[in-house]
Every structure is written in C-alpha cells, then in structure tokens.
Amino acid sequence: GARMAGRFISCGPTALLTSGRGAVDVAAGARIDLGGGWGNALAAPDGGPAQAWIDGGQVRFNSSHDIHVGERAAILVDGGGAIDASGKGRVGKGGSVSLLAASTEVGTDGSGRIRIGEDARFSALGNGSGNFTLATGGVVSIGGPGTDASAASLRLQPALFRSGFAGYDIAGHNGLTVEEGTRLQVERPALRLAEGAQQALAREQGVQAWAPSLYEADPVSGRVSQRGGASLALRAGHLLSTADLRVGKGARIEVDAGQWIELSGAGNLNVAGVLKAPGGRIRLDEAFDPSGVRGDARRERQWTIAEGALLDVSGDSVSLPDARRTLRGQVRKGGTIEIGGALDWEDQDNVRHLPPDTFVVVERGARLDASGASALLDIDGSGRTRVDSDGGSIVLRAGNALYLQGELDAAAGGDGARGGTLGVAFGGGTYGRTAVGKDVLAPRVISLTQHAAQTADLPARLEYGHAALSVEQIEAGGFDHLALFGDFRAQGDVNLRMDQSLRIHGMNERALGFAEGNSEGSRLLLSAPYVRLAQGRWWQPAGEGTLRPVEARFDEGKQHRFDVKANLIDLRDVSWLAGFDHVNLDSRGDIRLLAPGASSAQETSLSSPGSIDISAARLYPAARARGRIVAGVADIGPSGQPAWQN
Numbered sequence: 001g002a003r004m005a006g007r008f009i010s011c012g013p014t015a016l017l018t019s020g021r022g023a024v025d026v027a028a029g030a031r032i033d034l035g036g037g038w039g040n041a042l043a044a045p046d047g048g049p050a051q052a053w054i055d056g057g058q059v060r061f062n063s064s065h066d067i068h069v070g071e072r073a074a075i076l077v078d079g080g081g082a083i084d085a086s087g088k089g090r091v092g093k094g095g096s097v098s099l100l101a102a103s104t105e106v107g108t109d110g111s112g113r114i115r116i117g118e119d120a121r122f123s124a125l126g127n128g129s130g131n132f133t134l135a136t137g138g139v140v141s142i143g144g145p146g147t148d149a150s151a152a153s154l155r156l157q158p159a160l161f162r163s164g165f166a167g168y169d170i171a172g173h174n175g176l177t178v179e180e181g182t183r184l185q186v187e188r189p190a191l192r193l194a195e196g197a198q199q200a201l202a203r204e205q206g207v208q209a210w211a212p213s214l215y216e217a218d219p220v221s222g223r224v225s226q227r228g229g230a231s232l233a234l235r236a237g238h239l240l241s242t243a244d245l246r247v248g249k250g251a252r253i254e255v256d257a258g259q260w261i262e263l264s265g266a267g268n269l270n271v272a273g274v275l276k277a278p279g280g281r282i283r284l285d286e287a288f289d290p291s292g293v294r295g296d297a298r299r300e301r302q303w304t305i306a307e308g309a310l311l312d313v314s315g316d317s318v319s320l321p322d323a324r325r326t327l328r329g330q331v332r333k334g335g336t337i338e339i340g341g342a343l344d345w346e347d348q349d350n351v352r353h354l355p356p357d358t359f360v361v362v363e364r365g366a367r368l369d370a371s372g373a374s375a376l377l378d379i380d381g382s383g384r385t386r387v388d389s390d391g392g393s394i395v396l397r398a399g400n401a402l403y404l405q406g407e408l409d410a411a412a413g414g415d416g417a418r419g420g421t422l423g424v425a426f427g428g429g430t431y432g433r434t435a436v437g438k439d440v441l442a443p444r445v446i447s448l449t450q451h452a453a454q455t456a457d458l459p460a461r462l463e464y465g466h467a468a469l470s471v472e473q474i475e476a477g478g479f480d481h482l483a484l485f486g487d488f489r490a491q492g493d494v495n496l497r498m499d500q501s502l503r504i505h506g507m508n509e510r511a512l513g514f515a516e517g518n519s520e521g522s523r524l525l526l527s528a529p530y531v532r533l534a535q536g537r538w539w540q541p542a543g544e545g546t547l548r549p550v551e552a553r554f555d556e557g558k559q560h561r562f563d564v565k566a567n568l569i570d571l572r573d574v575s576w577l578a579g580f581d582h583v584n585l586d587s588r589g590d591i592r593l594l595a596p597g598a599s600s601a602q603e604t605s606l607s608s609p610g611s612i613d614i615s616a617a618r619l620y621p622a623a624r625a626r627g628r629i630v631a632g633v634a635d636i637g638p639s640g641q642p643a644w645q646n
Contacts, residue, residue, distance in 0.1 A: 024061045028070030028117060034059060036080025036092035036126070038203035043083070054080040056095030056126055064112055067101045067136075071117030078164070079126025079191055081207045083200075089193045091207060094164050096130030097122055102137030102173060102238075110173060110241065112137045114154050125164035125191045125209050128228060132165040137238070140172030143182025143251065161186045167231045173238035178273065180248035186255045187211075188230040214256060215318040215329075222322030224329050229256030231280075237266020237287040244268040247275070249308065255280060257316045257332060265303075269358075272306040278316035279332035279373075279392075284339045290354050290399075293541050296435035301358045302462070303339065303398075305406060307365035311337050315373035315389045315413060326378045334370040334392025334410055334420055341397045343423035345485045345505055349598050350539040354428040359462045360398035366406035370394050370420050371478065372413030388413040391420025391478060399429045402446075402467035403458060411478025418500060419480035426467045426486035427507055428538040433545035439464045443552035444507075446484065447515065448524075449491045465549065471496050482528075485536045487552055489515040490524045498528035502566075505536035505598070506575070509636065512562070513554030513579035520558045524580075527565040533606070535573035537598040554579040556609075568592070569616070571606050571627065573599035576636045581610035583631075591616040593627025602626070607633040 026032065034057030056077035061067050069075070077095030084090075102112030114136040124130060134140075139153045154172070161168055161184060168186065170176065178184060189211045200206035212227040232255060236245035245265040247253065251273030255261055260281040263269060266288060275282050284303060305311065313335030319327045340356045362368065370392035379385045391410035396402060402424070410420025427444035435441050442465035452470040467486070471494060474482060480500040487507050491514075496502065504526075506512065512533075514522055540546070562580040569587045572594040577583055583606075585591060591614065593604045603626035606612070612631040621627045 022063070023066040023068065024063045026069045026073045026075070029072045030070065031074045031076070032059060033074070033076045034095060035076050035078040035203065038080045038200065038206045039082040040198070040200060040206065041083060041085040042087060042198055043201055054082050054090065054092030056093060056124060056129070058096045058130070060098040062098070062100045062103050062105055064103055065101065066113050066115070067099050068115045069099070069117060069120045072119045073117065074121045074123070077124045077130070079207070080203045081191070081193060081197070083198055083206070087198055089197055091127040091191050091193060094124030094126030094129030096132070096165070097124065098133040100133070100135045103135070104239065110137050110238065116154065116156070122160065122163050125189060127191060129164050129166045129188065131167040131169060132163065133169045135171040135173070137173045139174045140170060140176040141179055142170070142177070142184060143179035158182065158184050161230070161232070162189060164189055165230060166228065167233070169233040169235070171235035173241050173243060175243040176234055176236040176245050178234070178247045178251045178253065181250040182248070182252070184251070184253045186230045186232045186253070186259070188228050190228065215320065217320040217322060217328060219323050222326060222328040224318055224320055226257065229259040231255055231259045231261070233262040233264070235264045235287055239288065242267040244270070247271045247273045249273060249306075252276070268301055269303040270306060271304070271309045271311070274310045274312065276310070276312040277335060278312070278314060280313055280335045282311050282313055282335070282337050285341060286356050290357055291352060291539060291541055293543055293546055294357050294429050294431050294440065296431055296438055296440055298439045298464070299357060299400070302361060303356065303358050304361045305363060305366040305368070307363045309366045310369065311367070312369045313337055313392055314369045314371045315392070317373040317375035317389075319375045319377055327376060327384065329375060329377055331373050331375050331377070331387045331389045331413065333389040334372050336393045336395070337368050337370055338395045339397065341395070343393065343395045343421070343483055345425055345536045346483060346503060347597070350537055352539045354538055355397040355399040355425055357399050357429060359401045359403070360396060361403040361458065361462070362406035363458070364405040368394050368406065368408050370410040372411065372417050372420070374413040386414060386416070388415065388417035390417045391480070393421040393423065395423040397425040398467070399427065400464055401462055402426055403462070404469065404473070405458075408473065408477040419478040421481035421483060422474060422477065422479040423483040424467075424469060424485070427549065429549065430540050431547045432543070433547060435547055441547060441549050444486060444549045445552035446486045446488050447491055448488055448494050448496070450494050487511045489513055489552055489554060490518070490522070491515050492518065493523050495525045496527070500528065501530040502526055502528040503532040503534070505534045507536065507538075508551065509535070509574045509576035509599075510551065510554065510578050511535070512575070512577060514560050516553050516555055518555050518558065518560070521560065522558075523561040523563065525563045525565070529567045531564050531566040531568075532570040532572065533564070533575050534570070535598040557581070570594055572597055572604055574601050574604070574636070575606045577606070577608040580608055583608045583610065583612045585612070585614050585616070587616040589616070590618045590620070593621040593625055595622065595625035603628065605630065607636055609633060
C-alpha cells in the first residue's frame with residue numbers, strides 16, 4: 001500500500017498519480033496542495049517559474065483496494081493568480097481530484113472501499129474548474145444520518161458539493177442513496193483577486209474565495225451575467241454487481257440554471273424527491289451499455305418516479321434594472337428530461353443506445369416539468385415587453401413497459417412561444433432462443449387513446465408490453481411536437497392534433513393499426529403542420545437464434561379509416577397499412593417520398609388493402625429517392641413491394 005503524511009506541495013500542472021494493487025492512505029492532518037502558483041510582475045519582476053503555472057493540478061488515486069483520507073486531511077487543487085507588468089490580473093482554474101477504489105483498471109475483486117474522515121477537505125476554487133470523481137466498491141449515502149452505518153457504507157455530506165469543482169461524479173458499486181430530507185445544492189464558489197493584489201507576493205494574499213450571486217448586472221452597461229455552475233452524476237452498480245439508486249422522499253437536488261443532473265443505475269432506480277436543473281438536463285439511464293442479448297427470465301427491475309416526486313427543468317428568467325432603471329436580463333427555454341436515453345432515433349439507422357431493460361413507472365402525483373418561462377424586459381425600440389420562452393423536451397424510453405400516470409408538462413412560457421417536445425420510444429430488446437413462450441417476448445405496443453384511462457393503483461405484477469398514451473395527456477402537457485418510436489394500436493376513435501409536428505417511426509411495416517375488438521369503421525386522424533410516417537430500427541446484437549418480441553395483432557377488414565392532414569407530409573421507408581380500408585393523405589403543400597433510412601427496401605412505399613385518397617399541391621420523390629403508393633394490395637413481400645412483384 002501507499003501512505004502519505006505531512007505536507008505535499010507542488011505549484012503548477014503536475015499531476016499526482018497513485019495506482020496499484022495495494023491500499024492508499026492519506027494520513028490524518030495531511031495536506032496535499034497542487035494549487036496554482038502566484039506571480040506578480042509588479043512586486044517581483046523575476047517572479048520565477050510559479051508565475052507561469054496559475055492553474056490547479058490533478059490528484060488521482062486509483063486503487064484495486066481501499067482508499068482512506070484521514071480526519072482533517074486536505075487535498076487542494078485551487079487556482080492561483082498573476083499580475084502582469086501592466087497591472088492586469090488573472091485568476092487560474094481549479095484542478096481535478098479522483099478517488100477510485102475497487103478499480104478495474106488495476107484489477108479488483110470488488111472489495112475496495114473509500115473512507116473519508118471527519119473534517120477532511122477537498123477544494124478546487126478558481127476561475128473555472130475540473131471534476132471531482134469518486135467510486136467505491138461499497139454503498140454511498142449522501143446526507144444523513146441514514147440507516148446504513150456499516151464499514152461498507154461511505155457517507156458524504158452536502159458541503160462536499162460546494163467545493164469549487166465544475167462537476168461531481170459519484171459512484172457506489174453496491175448502491176447509492178440520497179437520504180430522505182437531504183438538501184443537495186450543487187454550486188461552484190470561485191476565486192477572485194483580493195484587494196491589494198498588485199502588492200501581493202503570495203497566493204494567499206493575491207486571491208480570495210467568494211460566492212457570486214446566480215445572476216449579476218453590470219451597473220453601467222446593464223449586461224446580465226451568470227456565475228459558473230456545477231453538474232452532478234450519481235451512479236449505482238458495477239460490472240461485478242447490480243445495485244439500486246434511490247433519491248429519498250423530501251430530498252432535493254438542485255444545480256444552477258443550464259447545468260445537468262444524471263442518475264445511472266444497474267438495478268432499480270427510485271426518485272421520491274425533487275431534481276431541479278432550470279433550463280438544463282435531467283437524465284436517468286443505464287449504468288452500462290444495454291446492447292447485449294437479454295435474459296429470458298422475467299425481470300422485476302423498475303425505475304420509478306414516485307408520487308410527489310418532481311423532475312424540473314423548466315426555464316428560468318432574470319430581469320434586473322441597470323443604472324437607468326431599464327430592465328435587462330434573459331428568459332431561458334425549458335430544458336430536457338431524458339428517462340432511458342435521448343431522442344436519437346429519427347435520423348439514424350440501427351440506434352445503438354437501446355431502451356433500458358426495465359419497467360418505467362411515472363406514478364400518479366409525480367410531475368415532469370420542462371415548461372418555458374416568462375419575464376418583463378425592456379427591448380430597444382419596443383419598450384417594456386413580456387418575453388416568453390419555448391417549452392423543452394421530455395423523452396421516455398423503455399424496453400419492458402411504460403406506466404405514465406403522472407403529469408408531463410412542456411408548455412410554452414406564454415402566448416409568444418411554442419410548446420415543447422414529447423418523445424416516446426418502446427421496445428428494442430433482443431432475447432435468446434430459450435425465451436420462446438415467456439413473458440419477455442410479449443408484444444411491445446403503444447396504445448393510443450383519446451382519453452386517459454381512469455385506472456386506480458398500479459397492478460401488483462407489472463405487465464411486459466404495456467404502454468399507454470392518450471391525446472388528453474399530450475394536450476394537457478402543452479406539447480407542440482410529438483415524436484414516437486414503436487408499434488401503435490389505436491383504441492377507439494383517435495383524433496391526434498399537434499400544433500407543430502408529429503413524427504411517427506414504426507418498428508416494422510405494420511406499425512400503425514387498431515387494436516383487436518374495435519368497433520367497425522373506427523377512425524384514426526393525425527394532423528399537424530408537419531407529419532412524418534417512417535420506420536426506425538434498433539441495433540441488434542449478433543447471435544444465432546436470437547428473438548425479438550412478437551408483433552402485436554390488429555383489427556383487419558372492419559372498414560377502419562386512417563386520415564393524415566398537414567401542410568407537409570413526409571413518407572419514408574415502408575408503411576403497410578394493413579388494418580385500414582380507407583386511407584386519406586391531405587396536404588396543403590407537398591407530399592414527399594424520402595429515401596429509405598431504416599428499412600431494407602430500396603424504395604419508400606405506402607400500401608393499403610383498400611382505397612387511398614391523396615390531395616396535395618405536389619407529390620414527388622425527394623432527391624436520390626424512389627417511391628410508390630399502392631392501393632388494393634392484399635399483402636406485401638419482404639422487400640416492401642406488393643406481393644405480386646416479389
């Protein structure tokens with residue numbers, strides 16, 4: 001093992017790297033200082049080498065076993081500063097600290113743990129900073145006192161997350177919990193030149209810590225600036241272990257506007273508190289790449305946004321008066337909430353980042369908020385004006401089920417802005433040949449209804465293949481854009497209208513239809529200024545005899561009707577509308593047939609067993625594309641063309 005005691009001081013960018021198969025011990029009271037230096041060309045013209053190195057350095061402990069930082073120990077990578085010959089000052093950037101126990105980089109059995117003694121301190125103050133990274137083979141608890149006091153548990157206090165770093169990445173290989181009631185305010189205090197810095201001969205005299213306000217206005221120009229912020233990643237699990245991540249009831253995690261919060265888990269993930277990143281990003285995702293062949297046994301893994309929980313990326317606004325009492329500021333649009341991944345399926349084939357192998361549940365009473373904001377600002381030439389911002393994006397992806405009972409909101413900040421985007425993707429799993437006849441191969445289908453189902457509690461046993469979305473939900477959320485990826489079955493008449501765009505990507509040619517048992521002559525109406533009907537395709541891992549979930553059945557031969565109304569309609573890949581006897585495409589502008597992007601066909605086609613009525617200013621294939629629209633087709637072959645041409 002390695003033991004460090006006493007003082008270790010090195011000014012400049014020198015990185016301290018300790019790695020190996022033994023334990024690392026930073027003794028009680030030890031001080032490791034890789035802060036930037038101080039140079040003053042006015043007070044000391046021959047300032048020496050320290051004048052060149054004003055940025056903090058890097059400390060990295062990488063061990064297969066334990067890392068112990070003793071009581072009152074300090075690891076410092078603060079920035080320094082310099083005064084040049086003209087008297088102009090600069091403040092350096094803070095550095096980075098990494099504590100990696102049970103690291104697979106040096107070989108491990110997973111037993112390595114991190115222990116941090118009372119009053120131990122880390123600091124990376126500066127004009128911009130690096131990251132604080134921590135990974136332990138045990139359990140991490142943030143806040144206190146919590147319930148796990150074992151030696152395997154590392155308890156971190158909220159003060160750590162105000163140490164000057166620009167990012168915090170915390171991983172517990174056996175689990176991570178933000179304890180109930182914990183308030184975790186992730187901020188980045190900074191350094192500035194001290195009064196009298198032009199006479200200073202040492203860093204301690206030349207720079208001082210300070211905590212700037214979130215927004216400040218220049219008293220002369222009125223220009224509003226924002227302080228530097230910090231982002232947060234919390235992770236649970238390891239290649240050697242499946243572990244849960246939990247944000248307890250009443251807990252609150254908040255970052256500055258425009259920053260991000262990311263939760264990654266290899267097991268269950270439960271958020272019962274508040275996550276707030278105004279105008280930024282909140283993401284819940286897999287801890288590891290989910291692209292392999294999945295197990296054939298039913299998996300009870302669940303990601304839950306619990307009743308009373310709030311994921312908030314709503315836009316923020318600031319309006320501050322300058323010296324002439326003119327209101328200056330900004331209005332930030334809503335940010336992005338991503339559960340299971342990003343909205344990445346529209347313009348790529350073989351989407352590699354697959355939806356998580358889990359049940360995604362947004363309970364009734366939970367809220368996802370990506371709404372816009374509004375403020376009064378003085379606009380040159382227009383006077384005092386209400387400025388509104390657009391809503392953001394909410395993206396939900398799951399491989400097993402989607403239970404969306406909570407509130408989804410991405411409304412515009414006012415009449416002068418647009419609502420945001422709702423993206424839903426469902427499916428994507430690949431299973432081994434032993435999965436035949438098991439729950440995991442249940443059809444993955446998004447059920448579209450006009451009204452939200454008035455269901456009571458969640459079922460005791462969550463159902464593979466369940467995903468329900470209603471027009472009522474979409475309208476209540478103020479969304480202007482809707483992007484869907486999966487197979488869809490309408491229940492009853494459905495009239496889905498979006499104010500900006502509606503983009504549907506099916507997983508196969510028969511992606512659209514009515515569920516079995518609908519009344520004869522049901523109607524599905526899709527309308528928006530822009531409508532796209534296309535296919536998408538998830539990446540499929542290699543392997544013989546692999547299986548995908550079975551295709552959902554649909555109503556046929558019951559005189560169902562499919563109508564699309566838009567200013568521009570794009571058709572891409574193969575759409576086989578086998579469940580519709582009447583199809584109507586009505587565009588005030590063009591209907592374009594785009595080059596295939598996800599299907600194996602060489603041309604784009606839209607086919608129906610019944611009639612197809614088309615109304616458009618122009619109908620044409622786009623550049624480098626071929627296409628056909630065929631009515632009265634009994635079936636299509638593997639190429640997507642009518643059966644008689646295969």
